[in-house]
Amino acid sequence: MLPKGSKLYSIIFLSCPRCHKGKFFEANPYKLSNFNKVKERCPKCDLKYSIEPSFYTGSMYVSYAVGIAVAVATYVLILLFGLDLSLPTLFITIVVVLILTMPWIAAVSKSIWANMFFKYDKEIAQKIN
Template sequence: MNKVKDRCEKCNLNFHIEPSFYTGSMYISYAVGVAVAVTAYVLSLIFNMQLGPTGILGIIIISLVVLMPYIGAVSKSIWAHFFLKYNPEIAKKVSNDSRT
């Protein structure tokens, strides 16, 4: 679960720039997790749920556990986009590739 491929199937781009490259995505994952927690809290206020601190904590924990695979995938994608740049020339070659 949540494993990153070694290379792109179409353009052969190396997704592992260095060992432990995606370790930095932990920091992004923390920020995304905080955003999910704040969103869960705000939604509980919008829907006027009369919950105490324990109920709100439960809602936040449940939402984080349910969304954990998505948070991990999004954080790795965001981290990779800081370093892997889009190249239009490669994109043209890949779009004309017969493997698609």
């Protein structure tokens, strides 16, 4: 299991970058009514998740990289399973996987972006129960 205090823990579990205990998003990324909506503040440590207006616009660049990683991983898995797909079928398969993982990619990208600007604070995390 990943230890609390690592950025990877916060990214994978979509938790607060500072305390790793509060939820980062209003709801599950696949709940389309609250699609990709970041909470204003951490419910545990009261960290304001947005430094400035349009703070998460930069996560678009991160989502591009995460999307490419998902596409490459899909292609590698197709090769590892020995599937002999034609080029159009391969393309359609990768596009379908990208569409299905789009909410997750967007959520993880925002979490990565926030973790680039906020760091884990062990003292605050220990004060919170």
